[in-house]
Amino acid sequence: xxxRVWTSEEPPTVEIEDVDKTFFDHGRRTDALRGLDLTIAAxxxxxxxxxxxxxxxxxxxxxxxxxxxxxxxxxVAGRPPTEGRxxxxxxxVPQSPALLPWRTVRQNLTLLPRLNxxxxxxxxxxxxxxxxLDAVDLAPFASALPAELSGGMQQRVSLARAFAxxxxxxxxxxxxxxxxxxxxxxxxxLLLDLWRDTRATVVFVTHSIEEAVLLSDRVVVLTxxxxxxxxxxxxxxxxxxxxxxQDAEEFHDHTVRLRASLNKAAEATHTIPGPxxxxxxxxxxxxxxxxxxxxxxxxxxxxxxxxxxxxxxxxSGRR
Amino acid sequence: xxxxxxxLAVDPSPDDxxxxxxxxxxxxxxxGVGLLVLxxxxxxxxxxxxxxxLTLPAPSRIFRHLGGDPGFYVANGWVTLVxxxxxxxxxxxxxxxxxxxxxxxxxxxxxxxxIIVLIQSxxxxxxxxxxxxxxxxxxxxxxxVAALFAFIPFVANALTGxxxxxxxxxxxxxxxxxxxxxxxxxxxxxxxxxxxFAAARICVSLALVGAVIGELYGGSTRGLGYQARIAQSRSxxxxxxxxxxxxxxxxxxxxxxxxxxxxxxxxxxxxxxxT
Numbered sequence: 001x002x003x004r005v006w007t008s009e010e011p012p013t014v015e016i017e018d019v020d021k022t023f024f025d026h027g028r029r030t031d032a033l034r035g036l037d038l039t040i041a042a043x044x045x046x047x048x049x050x051x052x053x054x055x056x057x058x059x060x061x062x063x064x065x066x067x068x069x070x071x072x073x074x075x076v077a078g079r080p081p082t083e084g085r086x087x088x089x090x091x092x093v094p095q096s097p098a099l100l101p102w103r104t105v106r107q108n109l110t111l112l113p114r115l116n117x118x119x120x121x122x123x124x125x126x127x128x129x130x131x132x133l134d135a136v137d138l139a140p141f142a143s144a145l146p147a148e149l150s151g152g153m154q155q156r157v158s159l160a161r162a163f164a165x166x167x168x169x170x171x172x173x174x175x176x177x178x179x180x181x182x183x184x185x186x187x188x189x190l191l192l193d194l195w196r197d198t199r200a201t202v203v204f205v206t207h208s209i210e211e212a213v214l215l216s217d218r219v220v221v222l223t224x225x226x227x228x229x230x231x232x233x234x235x236x237x238x239x240x241x242x243x244x245x246q247d248a249e250e251f252h253d254h255t256v257r258l259r260a261s262l263n264k265a266a267e268a269t270h271t272i273p274g275p276x277x278x279x280x281x282x283x284x285x286x287x288x289x290x291x292x293x294x295x296x297x298x299x300x301x302x303x304x305x306x307x308x309x310x311x312x313x314x315x316s317g318r319r
Numbered sequence: 320x321x322x323x324x325x326x327l328a329v330d331p332s333p334d335d336x337x338x339x340x341x342x343x344x345x346x347x348x349x350x351g352v353g354l355l356v357l358x359x360x361x362x363x364x365x366x367x368x369x370x371x372x373l374t375l376p377a378p379s380r381i382f383r384h385l386g387g388d389p390g391f392y393v394a395n396g397w398v399t400l401v402x403x404x405x406x407x408x409x410x411x412x413x414x415x416x417x418x419x420x421x422x423x424x425x426x427x428x429x430x431x432x433x434i435i436v437l438i439q440s441x442x443x444x445x446x447x448x449x450x451x452x453x454x455x456x457x458x459x460x461x462x463x464v465a466a467l468f469a470f471i472p473f474v475a476n477a478l479t480g481x482x483x484x485x486x487x488x489x490x491x492x493x494x495x496x497x498x499x500x501x502x503x504x505x506x507x508x509x510x511x512x513x514x515x516f517a518a519a520r521i522c523v524s525l526a527l528v529g530a531v532i533g534e535l536y537g538g539s540t541r542g543l544g545y546q547a548r549i550a551q552s553r554s555x556x557x558x559x560x561x562x563x564x565x566x567x568x569x570x571x572x573x574x575x576x577x578x579x580x581x582x583x584x585x586x587x588x589x590x591x592x593x594t
Contacts, residue, residue: 064494085496092494094487102509102587111505115497145587165495 011168011201012077012089014040014063019072020226021058032058034226036072045195045202047212049258050222050230051266056205057173059227063203064090064171076169084169088112088121091167091200093175097154099146105157106133106142109164124164135194136160152183156190163194169201177207188214189243196240209262213254214241221258223265230265233258373556381564384557391546392565398542400569402458402530406465407522411515413466414473422481422507423499435474443467443529447536461533461542468529469522476518480511513588516581523573531566543569 021033032055040046048056061067062074065081076084084090099108106129113124133139136156146154155175162170176184188211195202206212212219213235221231235254237245245251358378364370365377372380385392417435421428443464450460484506492502534544543562550558585591 061490066490066493085494088495090494092491094491096485096487098485098487098491100488100506100509102512112491112495115492115501115505116495118496147587147589171494 009089009168011043011199012084013042013075014038014169014201014203015073015075015078016059016063017073019062019069019074021055021062021067021069022226031226033062033069034228036222036228038220038229040201040203043199043201045204045215045217047204047206047216047219048222049206049209049212049219049262050227051224051262052207054222054224054265055227056222059222060171060173060203060205064092086116087119088116088165089168091162091165091170093158093162093170093172095174095177097146097151097158099154099157099161101146104143104145105138105149108146108157109133109161112161112165121165129164132160132164135163136190152179152187155179155183155187159187159191159194163198166198167200170195170203172202172204174205174207176211184211189241191215192241209255209258210246213237213251213258214246219258221261221265223268230268231261233261373554376556376560381557381560385561385564392543392561395541395543395546395562396565396569398458399527399530399534399544399566400573402461402533402542403465403523403526403569403573405458406462406467406529407469407519407526409462410466410469410473410522410526411519414470414477415515418474418477418481418511419503419507421478435471438467439471444532447533450533451536451538456538456540460536460538461530464533465526465529468525468532472518472521472525473515476514477511480514481507484510513585513590516577516585517590519577520574520581523577524570527566527570527573 016036016038019033019036020031023030023032036055036059048059050056058067062069063076063081065076065083065085068082074081076089100111103111109129109132110124113122117123130139130142133142136159138153138156138160141149141153146157149157155178158175162172176187179187192215202215204212204215206215216235219233219235220229221233222228223230233254237248237250237254361375362377362379365375417431421431446467447460447464450463454460454463481503488506489502492506497505530542531544531547533539534542535548539545543566547559547562547566550556550562582591
């Protein structure tokens with residue numbers, strides 16, 4: 001069933017040194033990240049976890065070259081992330097499936113490879129698309145429109161679309177957050193199966209402790225806003241990880257450690273003084289909205305794109 | 320995991336869900352019943368109240384008149400139809416160009432908005448004599464009025480559609496450094512289609528109104544608006560009502576054509592869904 005999906009090059013390292021990122025939205029200042037240091041090894045599967053609004057998505061967008069840091073250094077394979085973006089090195093998996101509703105499943109899979117062929121990374125061969133559809137168990141639905149698929153099937157298309165680029169690095173922003181628990185469990189193992197053959201470097205943002213432990217080589221815990229690395233946990237469970245691994249005592253120990261670390265990070269959040277603790281709506285949801293809004297504003301390369309996304313209103317309603 | 324049936328619905332309304340074949344038949348017949356009631360009531364009123372044909376001729380009389388000289392109405396209807404359609408297409412093309420520029424630049428949007436508000440706030444019919452002065456006895460004044468009538472709904476819906484794309488999808492395209500043109504063709508324009516079709520349904524009628532107003536102001540020797548004006552000045556009541564019904568028929572046919580094209584093009588869109 002599984003297909004061997006090759007990356008077009010060796011997976012890259014990711015180096016982040018002393019990175020700051022602040023957003024300004026209608027005069028309101030939001031410090032998303034401050035002095036963040038992190039190194040991700042080539043081919044490593046790293047999950048980013050932390051309190052709501054801690055800048056996880058901001059970190060992902062910085063690595064993907066969608067936004068620029070205010071200060072500090074970011075490098076993917078030793079080069080600026082914007083170069084990686086131009087060269088289509090990133091397999092981006094957003095929280096929503098983000099499928100084009102007017103294109104069939106197959107057409108959605110082939111869209112991204114067709115865009116930006118400036119550096120010779122062109123369309124995917126038909127048999128490769130067939131193999132990918134097979135791998136995500138959607139071959140019979142190749143000609144279906146997204147509206148004809150369930151949420152889980154749509155997210156499988158989203159996963160396959162990222163792998164269709166044969167990316168050396170995958171950036172995933174809570175891709176399974178909106179799914180029910182049973183579908184979610186299946187998606188995690190599907191991702192592991194797909195990833196096993198590529199060995200791409202993965203940065204995976206999640207809110208789920210179990211998900212982080214199941215998938216990752218290492219889990220990075222961020223503090224609340226402004227995000228800093230609070231802790232890093234190595235998950236030394238054997239690979240490949242199969243169904244039932246969650247029942248092992250070792251797995252349970254990792255989740256306990258990670259939960260304790262998260263609690264510590266949340267407590268640390270409350271001790272950060274000054275503008276860093278910006279009142280962004282009071283509760284966790286308010287903080288998330290502020291971050292999403294700020295990211296929406298800042299993720300645009302120019303004013304036109306900020307407008308194009310519908311600005312903060314659209315972004316704040318996203319999550 | 321269940322696949323939904325393809326969306327081939329004609330008319331999305333709440334009572335379409337889970338219909339029995341009998342109610343489906345009733346639904347198909349309903350528009351005919353409505354028209355029958357309108358024309359039947361009209362005919363009955365004229366006959367029973369003995370209304371003078373100068374005030375309101377019976378539909379049967381108008382239909383007889385139309386049947387007596389169909390070539391006259393086809394020839395004049397064609398003139399008005401062409402003026403309206405050229406105006407419609409012109410409005411669509413200009414609106415798309417303007418909305419695209421506005422969607423890509425805040426400066427262009429801010430600079431263009433006052434002009435759009437000005438056009439929207441001006442009763443554009445009053446420009447018909449101006450265009451007549453400029454272009455004289457040609458189709459141009461009628462086409463321009465038709466285009467102005469259709470422009471605002473097109474530009475407003477196009478701008479909304481081009482702008483309000485899904486943030487995740489836009490970010491996904493930007494993650495591979497897709498160009499603005501690629502994003503426009505692959506995301507923004509298809510996303511704007513439902514709004515453009517909604518506008519088109521309104522704009523076909525508006526363009527027809529614009530063409531007729533252009534003809535009513537003079538500068539014409541043909542067209543149904545012109546013939547209605549002549550009929551009114553010479554008390555040719557049958558010709559006046561013949562022109563009115565012919566225009567109504569053209570409007571209905573155009574609207575149905577747009578709706579058919581919309582159904583064909585937007586099978587993926589929720590507006591075409593029964594559930």
